[in-house]
Each structure stands twice: as C-alpha cells, then as structure tokens.
Amino acid sequence: MLPEFELLMPRTLSEALEMLTQAREGVAPIAGGTNLVVDMRGGRHRPSVLVNVAGLEELRGIRRENGHVVIGATTTVAELLEEPLIAEAAPVLWSAARVFANPLVRNRATVGGNLADASPAADTAPPLLVLDAEVQLTSKEGSRWVPLDEFFLGVRQTLRQPDELLTAIRFPVPPSGAVGGFYKLGLRKADAISVASVAVVVEVGEDGTCRKARIAMGAVAPRPIRAYEAEKLLEGRVLTPELVAEAAHLCAEATSPIDDIRASAAYRKHVVEVLARRLLSEERR
Amino acid sequence: MPERFVGRSVPRVDARAKATGEALFPGDFSMPGMLHAKILFAGRPHARVLHIDTAEAEAVPGVVAILTAKDVPVNEYGLQIPDQPVLCGPGSSKPGADVVRFVGDQVAVVVAETEEAAARARDLIRVEYEDLPVITDPFEALKPDAPQIHEYRQPSEIHPEIRTEGNLICHHQIRKGDVDGAWSQCDVIVEGQYRTPPQEHAYLQPEAGLAYIDEEGRVTVVVGGQWTWEDQHQIAHALDLPPEKVRVVYPAVGGAFGGREDMSVQIVLALAAWKLRRPVKIVWSREESIIGHCKRHPMWFRCKWGATRDGKLVAAEVQVVADGGAYCYTTNKVLGNVTVTCTGPYEIPNVKVDVDGVYTNNPPSGAFRGFGAPQAIFAAEMQMNKLAEALGMDPVELRMRNLLREGSLTAMGTPIPGGVGLVEVTEQCALAAGWRRTEEGWRKPEAGGKRQGAGSEATRKRGIGIAVAFKNVGFSFGYQENCWARVELRGGAEIEEAILYIGTADVGQGSHTVLRQMAADALGVDLERVRLEVADTATSPNSSGSVSASRMTFMAGNAIRGAAAKALERWRAEDRPAIGEHTYLAPKTTPFDPETGYGTPNFAYGYVAQAVEVEVDTETGQVHVLRVVCADDVGKAVNPRLVEGQIEGGVAQAVGWATMENFIVQEGRVLTDRLSTYLIPTALDVPERVESIIVENPDPRGPWGARGMGEMPFIPLAPALVAAVHDATGVWFDELPLTPERVVRKIAG
C-alpha cells in the first residue's frame, strides 16, 4: 500500500524551488511517478513530501537553441517519439524511446525522471551519453550545466543536491555525417528492464576515417558508462572489421556487471560485445 | 437436432459488459458495514509455529478480530486429500497443523474496519517460529533419511495411489509387454533427460472476494473459482457447517487456467464473515497471489525409447519425478495424466513407466492448463524428434507410422476411445506448415539452418519443428464423471423464456456463451430467449463439475441436452413452467491397475498438432517465434471464434512457458514474486502469425460431436519450438525455458 505523504503542487518553477528548499527532510520531486510511486509502494523510498513538477511550463518542450537540442526535463518519452527534431537530429535517442517500457508508461515517464532516478539500466542514459549531453540543475541560487557523464555517481546516486531540480537536458546538434544506433537486450520485446544496452554515435570523414566515436552502455556497471578505451581506439582510424571487433572487446572490458535473476555477469559482458560490434559494423556500411 | 446456433461465432454473452467495464469481478464488490481482511503469510518455507502474539496488533485502532489456527473448526482442506491447514499454528485440533510448509502458508487473518488498519496490525503480529530443515530438491526429499514434511499421513480410500511413507505423495506405473527384452529388437535407441520448469498462472485478476451472511442465513462467498459446488463443500468442511449453510457465487472471473481449482481466500473469508456476522472483503496483491497459489509441476524425465530401422516404435521406458511442493493439491491426478501421456499419442508394444510425486518445501504444484500433459508431451515429443533424426527420417513420417488410430491400444493396454483425430491433425498441420507428401513419404520444408540476410544478420537462423499431442477430456481414473443442469421453460403457447441453471464458471474462455448456444439448439428456441442462471450454489445446488480438464463443453452440453429433452416433454404435457433436470453421467472409466497400469482411464480425448517456425539469434541467444500452425480436432466447433481464441491464447501462454517464464525459487523462497521479475509474453512477444486449423472429427459421445479443447493448443508447442530451434542451430535443448542466456551457452558448447 502507498504510505501517506503530502503532495505539493507548485505553479511556477520558482515556487517549486522554494518548496524544495523549505521542506524538511524527506522531500522528493515527482514527475511521471513511474519510478517513485512503485518505490513508495514497495517501501524502498519513503518521502514525506512530494513536489509535483510535472505541470511546470518552464520544464516542458523540445527546441533547437544555439546549436543545441534542448529537452525540458518533464518531456515524456512518448513526446520524444512524436518530435521530428529528435527523430532527425538524434535517432539514437529516438530508438531508445521506441523500446522504452510500454505505451502507457511512455505517456507518463519523463526524461528528467529517468536520468534523476539514475538506475544503471535507465534507457535514455546511453543515447544521451553518446550525444555528449549535459543536464541543467537549478536551485533557488541559480542554474548550472553538468555533463551527463559527471552527473551519474553510482547506483541511483547523482550530483543533484536535494534543493535542486533537473530542469533541462541539452546536447549539440550532431553534424550531418554523424550516425548512430541503440540496441537494448531485454528478456522480452516490451516492458522489460535492460539486461544490457549499447548506444553508438560515430562521425566518419570523407576519407573513411573515424573522426569521433562515442559508445555508451547501460545495465553493465553501477551507472550508465562510456567506453572510453574503445572510443579512443576508433578515433582517427578506418573502421575495419578487425578494428571494430577489437573496439567491441574493449567495450566489454570496460563493464563491471553483476549476476542477478535476469542474467549473469558473463552473459552481460558477452552481449555488450556482440551489440557494440553490430552497431559499429552497421555504421561502417 | 437442427443446428441453428451451434457452429456459429455468435458474440460472447459477456462481451459488452467486459468491454464497457460494467462486468463486476470479485474485487469490485462492496457492502455497507464491510470489513477488510489481510493475511499474514508464513514467509518462511518450513517451521513450527510455537507462539502467536497478537496483543500489539489487536491494539491497532479499527482492528475487529485476528483469527488463527485455534479459531478454525476443522483446520484442514485439500481438493484430493485434506493435508493443508487453513491457518497454521498452535491450538488446532488437527495434528501437524502447527507447521508451515511453504512461504505461502497462511498463519493469521486480520479483520479491520479499513484495509490500512488490517495491514498495520498484520505487521505487528509477533510469531515465534522454530525453523525446520528445508527440503527443496525432490530427489533429496525421496531419500530414506530425508526429514518428513508431513508427519501425520493418512491412507486415502478413494485415491489408492496416494502413499503414506516418507515424502512420496503418490506413485503410478505402467508395465506393458516386456521392455527389457525389447531393446534387442530395436535398431535405434534414443536416451534423453528432460527438465520442465514451474509456471505461474499470472491470471489478470489476483485472488479477491467478499463474504457475507445472506438473507437466508447462509455464509456467502463471492469469489473467483472453477467449481462452485466443490468450493462450497470445502468451506463447509472447514467451518463444520452443513453445505446448505454455505453459498458460493462466481461473478466475472479474471482468468483461472487451473490456478483457481484449489482454495485461496475462500475459507478464511467465510470463516471471518461467519464469526463476525459482518461482510468481509479481501483483495490480494500480485505478490500475495504469486506466493499464495499453486504452480505448474516442475518435472524431471529420464527416457529411453527404441524403434526399428523403418520407424516402428518398439519400446519406451520413462521415469518421472515431479515436485509436488508442500501440499498434494491435485498432484496424484496430474501425475496420472503424465503416466497416460508420457509415451505420446503412439501405439508402442512395450512400455515401462514410473512416476513419482514428491513433497518439498516449495510452493505447491497443482492444476495448470494441460494438467501434466505439457510436461509429459515435451519429453515424449523430444524423444520422437530425436528418434527421427537418429533414423534419418522425416519427423512427420515417423509419427504417421506410429500414431494411435481407431482401435489402437494405448499404453494402458486398452483401446483408445473412438473418434481418433490424430492422423488428421498431423496431416493438416504439416501441409499448412509447408510439408510435402511425396512418393517416399513426408518431406520437411527447407527452412532449416537457413541464414537470414547478410553481414551481422548472418547470425540469425531459421528453423521449423513439429509436435503432436493428445490429452483426456473430463475427469479420469474411475471417477464417475457427472454434470448437472436444469432447464425451466416459461410461456403460454410458445416458449417465451428458457432459463438454464448450471453450476459452471466462465473464467474468460467463453463457456457461458457456448452453453447458451447449445441450450438454444437443444430446445429449438432463439438465442435471445435463453437466460442463464449460472455459478451460484443457491440456484444450482448440484455439481456441474469444474471448469477444467477441457471438460465443460462436453459435459455441460450433454447435461443440457438431457435437461432440455425432459423439459420439452413436460412442456408438451402442458406444465407451465416446464422443468427438466438432468445429471449426465459420462462413460465409466477405471483406475490404473497398480502393478501394470492396465485400464481405461478416460472416455474421451482431444488431439492437436503444431508446427512452429523460429528465428534464432545465435550470438545473443534470442529466440523469436515467427509463426505457429495449430491443427486442433475439436470434434465440433460450437463457436469457431472462441475456439480460435483458445488456440491463440494457449499458444501465447505456451510460448511464455517455453521461452521466457522463469520462476525462480531459492531455498523455498520465491525470487520472482512480481510481474516485473516473472515475465510473461506481451502483445509484441506473441507470435505474429498463429494459424488455427479447426478439425471437426466428431466425438461419438460429445454433444453435437464436440470434444473439449481448452488445454490442447498449449500442449505440443514447447517440443515443436525446441525442434525448430534445433533445425536452426543443430543444438537440442532438453531444459526450458529457452532464455537467451541458456541458448547462447548451449550453442557455444
């Protein structure tokens, strides 16, 4: 059963930030509630005050701004799918939204909630990592932009302070030559937590050399992670099958997965290598 | 009898109410002055309850009563034998009732003015346990020095196969011909070991109900179940009441699949309402449902089958051990079915079968669609597909040479009842799936091992496989199958209204729609004139039997015909209303001979063949089911669309069992107690193409020729799927489910 709590309904961002600052211990923002309510029912999370940020105008919308795509924190996963800008500029994120949860949850689940929750298996994280995304954290004192890669600290731990809200996510519009993909391996085709996921974006020059490579992985470490060694190996070189295989191997090396009831650590490592190789090979063609 | 409605896909009687949300399920009922109940489950697999301290819990404002073992008049129940306490704890008259034997055993019922108060109080009950050794491996449980899970065992007069020694629940065996002497006549011998997993029913609606004292002073339980009469009698037994003082009503039921055959909330609800004289409601969470009701039996098979070079089966030897879990439930009957079906739908001269059901501290195993046949047919059809490979023979061809036909002797040494559709379903399934009949015999389509696409796609391989199954319709082994119905005709010159009284449950399969169609044709009236009065022991006091064993269309159809004929006779004699009551008795069956298994366990069977096409990702291990062809001999499709619904639903459920449903129990504790960890197929996981082929080969005793079919489409899917995966990869999988990880490991060797 859902424990008792107080629900605050701010009308503006500044009201919300004020509420976060004022509230005693045990305050939590709530957006779609698709993580939080489940956690509260299960007794894993017991906030006594919830600040509902879902209705805040300032946190909504997807727009192009100064060479960036900016996504309001309460943008739902369903809205990512409907927005042509995402499909065009960031197909890697669009692909992740496609296989996210189920249609009902996608209608409520927000991108901000997905990142703030900081599950190792959060499905928008690997695509946003390969897009070099930053998150905006806002408190009464002001705003700061933090690279997503620094935002995640560990299992459900982030840089966010209790009085801060995640207000927006932004990433540079990738150049036209950038291509990428996302693959999530779950134990069924919908509504399954990732056993492992991989996102890839590469920019390949006219001469066939890889200018920039970004690879990120979900559910294979305490937090969503980048495969730095593999990226470094690829940059400045031609993506031959041998090189791709080597990079994929480095991806697996970068993981530190766990055994759980869904899969063994060994299988997760194996799958990451397969998926990374496939995604990188597809980019070669 | 003219067929005006039988054979037509008329809309379901409940379609509108269910689509609009008007239909009420047990959890939807409320009454003024109603109390709420919560169960304290044991949460540990094996322990003696030394003391229950309810003082603190009782002090919670709003708590009205906390019931424990000492409050249950006759603290025992069970569909086959009463080996389970209603509430586990001290102070009960029944010896051994102070022991909890699995995590879902119930220890106390808290009744309070609100759900919250009941939950709070439940968490404040202090139970002192003395932990007992936990046995979760049935092979360990069978060892002579294993601790005995049930200390006080009673022999059963009605069920001689139930044992009283050690942890053996029951034993069945077959000795036909001379297996040991037959191996020398075999050119090919295939040995295999198989393991099938438990399965959770995962019906849409977790257990729920409302109990109250009705205007006639009966304790009335509104609940989801499969057999009103049996629920009524089990409640009456535990409450030490005459059955007339207990009433059971089923409203809309959110799925059952066998999982509602045994009691869950029925007795404790009735007990609370009877003691407190106030309405009491309970709704289980998904987690409570998953630990609180039985599962499909996990089984271990050891098989040795032999055939001649030209593909004639000579001998089959099968040993089966089934984990029955903490209580008997229907283990003895499930394993009777396993005994009948574990050598497949084939005529084999020499058969030796040994089947043991074993108590452990795992959640109880019980009825689940197919009732043992899916497990047994998995082993049998794996053996057949491996034999075909060993013989270099097409799998359809091998089956054609061995299938039971009219007059064939079963493993029990007696002829299979007439109207055998095995050859027809196999042929029709094979042809639709792409097999060809050539001069040299049947030929498989060329899907096997073919790679799909280029590049990374080269690791996706396709394959096709087939399997055939049979299973009994109706209760078996000497139980006199019976079904009661009553028809009341009202009107003057013509029949204006026909009321059908029958104790059947519609658990979502559409049985009430079909009963109405049959009643209309049996009476020669329009469908609209037939009104149903169903699933209430107050109006249907006699037993119409359980909605299980694929029996309801067959049994109820015959009962309705009998009642309709009598009512029409009274109608012609000018009775108004004209009433006809009839109990249909199916042909007699016999128990197994305890030494040889000889006998006629069943009076009717259903027949089914399935072909499955898969694509296997050999690197990730993912198995995608592309297409299923299912040919099902239903005798007569009373409502073809409902038959298709059963085929599609059965296929989806079996795809889940075969590929993803992974029920994990560790040391008796359930690790997958929610639907985010116990995964069942979503709409995207159900095969895109399920082709239903309805074969109508009349059952000589079925109403309008109908035989039962609800379980059949589940049964052959898993072995057909594994054969398809073998066709794609060259690897046999002897254990389910085919999770990606298991597939990858085995392919990698």
Ligand SMILES: Cc1cc2nc3c(=O)[nH]c(=O)nc-3n(C[C@H](O)[C@H](O)[C@H](O)COP(=O)(O)OP(=O)(O)OC[C@H]3O[C@@H](n4cnc5c(N)ncnc54)[C@H](O)[C@@H]3O)c2cc1C
């Ligand atoms: C059935 C089901 C399926 C799911 N499938 C997937 C899946 O496939 N992939 C996946 O990644 N996830 C999945 N999830 C998890 C969940 O839906 C997502 O993580 C979702 O994006 C969370 O967003 P929300 O808006 O619902 O967050 P909430 O539940 O509202 O919040 C989650 C956490 O973030 C905090 N928070 C929310 N918004 C903000 C903000 N603006 N600033 C600061 N903190 C904030 C909350 O305090 C809370 O701690 C699933 C959940 C369910 C119930």
